[in-house]
Amino acid sequence: MATSGKSTAVSHVGKIRVNNQDSGYAGTQLFIVADGMGGHAGGDVASAIALKRMMEADRKYASAADAEFALQSALGAANTMLAETVFEHPELTGMGTTVSAILRSGSQVAIAHIGDSRIYLLRAGTLSQITADHTFVQRLVDSGRITPEEAAVHPRRSVLMRVLGDVDATPEIDTTVFDVLPGDRWLLCSDGLSSYVSDVKISQVLTAQTAVKDAADRLVKESLDQGAPDNVTVVIVDIDDTEESASSPVMVVGSASAPLTFESESGRRPLRLPSLLLHPLKSTQAHEDSHFEPESDEYLDELIAEDRRRARRRRITWLVGIAVIAALVVAALFIGYRWSQSLFYVGANGQTVAIYRGIQQDLGPISLHSVYSETSVQLDSLPSYTRRTVEDTIGATTLADAQAIITRLTEASR
Ligand code: CA
Numbered sequence: 001m002a003t004s005g006k007s008t009a010v011s012h013v014g015k016i017r018v019n020n021q022d023s024g025y026a027g028t029q030l031f032i033v034a035d036g037m038g039g040h041a042g043g044d045v046a047s048a049i050a051l052k053r054m055m056e057a058d059r060k061y062a063s064a065a066d067a068e069f070a071l072q073s074a075l076g077a078a079n080t081m082l083a084e085t086v087f088e089h090p091e092l093t094g095m096g097t098t099v100s101a102i103l104r105s106g107s108q109v110a111i112a113h114i115g116d117s118r119i120y121l122l123r124a125g126t127l128s129q130i131t132a133d134h135t136f137v138q139r140l141v142d143s144g145r146i147t148p149e150e151a152a153v154h155p156r157r158s159v160l161m162r163v164l165g166d167v168d169a170t171p172e173i174d175t176t177v178f179d180v181l182p183g184d185r186w187l188l189c190s191d192g193l194s195s196y197v198s199d200v201k202i203s204q205v206l207t208a209q210t211a212v213k214d215a216a217d218r219l220v221k222e223s224l225d226q227g228a229p230d231n232v233t234v235v236i237v238d239i240d241d242t243e244e245s246a247s248s249p250v251m252v253v254g255s256a257s258a259p260l261t262f263e264s265e266s267g268r269r270p271l272r273l274p275s276l277l278l279h280p281l282k283s284t285q286a287h288e289d290s291h292f293e294p295e296s297d298e299y300l301d302e303l304i305a306e307d308r309r310r311a312r313r314r315r316i317t318w319l320v321g322i323a324v325i326a327a328l329v330v331a332a333l334f335i336g337y338r339w340s341q342s343l344f345y346v347g348a349n350g351q352t353v354a355i356y357r358g359i360q361q362d363l364g365p366i367s368l369h370s371v372y373s374e375t376s377v378q379l380d381s382l383p384s385y386t387r388r389t390v391e392d393t394i395g396a397t398t399l400a401d402a403q404a405i406i407t408r409l410t411e412a413s414r
Pocket of ligand 1: 231
């Protein structure tokens with residue numbers, strides 16, 4: 001099996017966004033994806049700051065438990081650093097970032113995760129999502145309010161309940177330790193991949209492309225083929241029987257790969273402000289990208305209530321549609337009935353001939369005809385052919401036509 005390396009990182013701005021707010025890292029022991037968001041163009045700063053702080057944890061640890069603790073500490077430190085940055089630069093208020101990271105230690109990995117970036121494991125041909133999204137819709141799925149299929153198209157699917165940022169001094173971070181096996185392929189990605197490329201497709205690409213670089217490029221291309229409305233970042237790590245991935249060069253991609261024009265320690269003005277003033281659209285767009293909602297019971301209740309209101313509005317729209325269609329059907333039936341009652345025909349009524357109003361057909365239980373007037377013409381007084389014609393009914397359109405037919409029948413009767 002020819003592989004060009006054991007790990008790789010690729011990041012793409014996508015086809016719609018003006019800047020890349022994602023950051024990715026493929027190190028020796030540590031692998032990270034961070035997806036920044038919010039504030040006034042703070043998303044790229046947030047993911048870069050968090051990733052750079054996290055990178056300091058890329059070392060060997062005595063045990064996976066130590067590695068797990070190191071990840072937890074690094075995330076806590078990154079969170080503090082983001083809060084300090086916002087304190088010094090209030091224009092960045094509201095910025096935040098997801099972080100999903102794995103740190104190898106022997107035959108195990110420590111995993112840390114907050115937000116909606118994802119970690120997948122391809123093992124023996126089966127792809128599993130290892131992390132759970134910290135999203136509003138995942139909450140709804142977990143509580144049985146909506147199905148995973150509904151979540152995938154939910155209007156609030158990008159709303160995050162937890163991120164690293166300036167909102168919470170002690171954000172709730174998921175950490176775990178996982179046994180690895182030679183042949184495992186780990187994928188870390190931002191939602192720019194997982195929201196637009198299905199797990200089935202991801203699995204196919206990871207299985208078909210042997211080289212990590214080819215697999216990562218292919219996954220990014222799959223997202224671009226879907227229109228890539230978001231930044232896309234992919235980090236892939238192959239586990240072989242050696243205990244580290246040092247043979248691959250360390251890679252930093254996305255916003256963290258650009259020089260950080262921003263020093264939280266120094267008091268100098270951030271260099272990005274003038275560019276913001278030059279590109280007012282950028283700040284507007286970045287602000288709209290701010291999908292983070294702080295996790296609190298009241299807020300969650302409010303979101304759920306809003307969701308219910310939306311469902312109710314959908315139901316009302318649906319009912320109004322049904323009512324309009326029903327009204328049209330009733331109107332059409334009424335017009336049809338009125339039209340049928342303007343017609344006449346001649347037919348048999350027992351043993352005599354009668355003029356009928358309406359048409360001979362019935363509409364379900366509704367009779368569309370009634371005897372308009374009896375005549376003295378007896379059926380058995382008519383020649384047999386004429387009699388059969390009367391029994392089959394003779395259409396008349398107008399009352400005068402019907403009366404003319406009766407006159408002829410009277411003459412024909414014996
Ligand atoms: Ca994203």
